[in-house]
Amino acid sequence: MSGPKTHSWIEDLNVYAAGKAKAKGDIKPVKLSANESAIGSSPMAVEAYKQAVTKLHRYPDPVYTELRIALAEKYGIEGGRIFCGVGSDDLLKVACRAYLSPGDEAIYVDHSFLMYPIAIKSVGGVPVMVDDEDYTTNVDNIISAVTDKTRIIFVANPNNPTGTYIANSEIERLWKNIPDHILLILDSAYAEFVSHDDYEAGIELVEKSNNVMMTRTFSKLYGLASLRLGWGYACKEIADTMDKTRDPFNVPSSSQAAAVAALKDVEFEKRALAFNEKWLSWLTDEVSALGLRVIASTTNFIMIKFEDEQKSAIDANEFLLSRGYILRYFKNMDLDDFLRLTVGTKDENKAVVELLKEFLGK
Numbered sequence: 001m002s003g004p005k006t007h008s009w010i011e012d013l014n015v016y017a018a019g020k021a022k023a024k025g026d027i028k029p030v031k032l033s034a035n036e037s038a039i040g041s042s043p044m045a046v047e048a049y050k051q052a053v054t055k056l057h058r059y060p061d062p063v064y065t066e067l068r069i070a071l072a073e074k075y076g077i078e079g080g081r082i083f084c085g086v087g088s089d090d091l092l093k094v095a096c097r098a099y100l101s102p103g104d105e106a107i108y109v110d111h112s113f114l115m116y117p118i119a120i121k122s123v124g125g126v127p128v129m130v131d132d133e134d135y136t137t138n139v140d141n142i143i144s145a146v147t148d149k150t151r152i153i154f155v156a157n158p159n160n161p162t163g164t165y166i167a168n169s170e171i172e173r174l175w176k177n178i179p180d181h182i183l184l185i186l187d188s189a190y191a192e193f194v195s196h197d198d199y200e201a202g203i204e205l206v207e208k209s210n211n212v213m214m215t216r217t218f219s220k221l222y223g224l225a226s227l228r229l230g231w232g233y234a235c236k237e238i239a240d241t242m243d244k245t246r247d248p249f250n251v252p253s254s255s256q257a258a259a260v261a262a263l264k265d266v267e268f269e270k271r272a273l274a275f276n277e278k279w280l281s282w283l284t285d286e287v288s289a290l291g292l293r294v295i296a297s298t299t300n301f302i303m304i305k306f307e308d309e310q311k312s313a314i315d316a317n318e319f320l321l322s323r324g325y326i327l328r329y330f331k332n333m334d335l336d337d338f339l340r341l342t343v344g345t346k347d348e349n350k351a352v353v354e355l356l357k358e359f360l361g362k
């Protein structure tokens with residue numbers, strides 16, 4: 001029996017490999033593998049989510065009226081050019097559906113977000129991966145890879161899993177050196193964590209362009225990963241195209257309500273940022289003091305390099321798992337010497353450093 005046959009590009013597709021959520025045996029796991037919020041979610045968002053329970057029989061607002069208003073107010077942007085997705089992952093896929101035909105090329109940088117090749121291949125596009133430089137996006141390498149088949153360029157800024165960022169001047173230089181039929185997607189999932197003056201999440205460039213899309217998420221700083229809510233901003237034509245391509249009722253009412261409340265919870269936002277700043281820097285210092293290389297990060301996670309073959313990343317990973325600590329080990333990304341560690345609670349951060357000490361015999 002042959003049965004239905006899918007496209008060749010779907011057959012070739014690998015399912016997104018999420019970080020582990022289980023440790024070894026029956027140990028209660030401490031999950032530091034998915035860059036989730038260390039301090040949970042905004043209490044106001046949780047309350048709004050609970051309230052939404054009374055309207056489960058209603059379809060959600062298909063155009064996210066309140067959420068667009070809240071985002072437009074917060075960022076001083078145009079509500080009519082905001083679009084939402086089931087996580088920002090979804091927006092990457094919707095953009096590929098809208099702008100890539102089979103055989104078209106889309107460029108992304110090595111050691112960046114695993115979803116790009118998946119989103120590109122899911123519509124028969126051709127992923128073109130270019131080299132980064134010392135784990136940082138290299139704009140010249142992207143420009144050199146542009147061909148007449150290129151339709152999309154993805155740049156995660158800051159980047160996951162490396163945690164590095166590039167200055168706005170570099171993003172502008174990239175934009176000025178590509179033709180305007182190419183869609184430049186600035187994936188700014190970790191934008192809220194960046195405090196460098198030379199960084200810009202993408203709003204400024206969107207305002208003056210007709211080929212730039214910025215994507216953002218409520219999964220990281222706002223601690224709403226389970227609600228799967230991402231948003232994007234672009235010129236009107238691109239925003240309308242995204243709205244036509246996405247599913248009609250794609251964001252549940254509960255997610256919309258929680259997101260609106262989260263945007264208003266300034267106290268939580270401040271607390272989350274201050275917490276992350278303190279512990280990101282503490283972890284960077286403590287792990288570096290153990291003789292491990294830590295890539296400078298502007299996010300809520302660090303990449304740790306294990307350069308001693310006798311004390312490898314894979315062995316460290318096994319050791320940590322045996323103690324219940326789940327970090328992220330990347331199998332097929334030429335990052336075998338690394339573990340990615342998400343900033344956790346105070347106790348988790350302290351415990352993970354102690355465990356690393358024990359593993360290294362220090």
Ligand SMILES: Cc1ncc(COP(=O)(O)O)c(C=O)c1O
Pocket residue numbers: 034035086087088089090113156158159160187189190216217218219225228229230
């Ligand atoms: C760079 C980057 N972009 C996008 C996402 C997707 O986030 P979400 O789909 O939860 O909005 C992630 C999640 O880890 C990420 O690291």
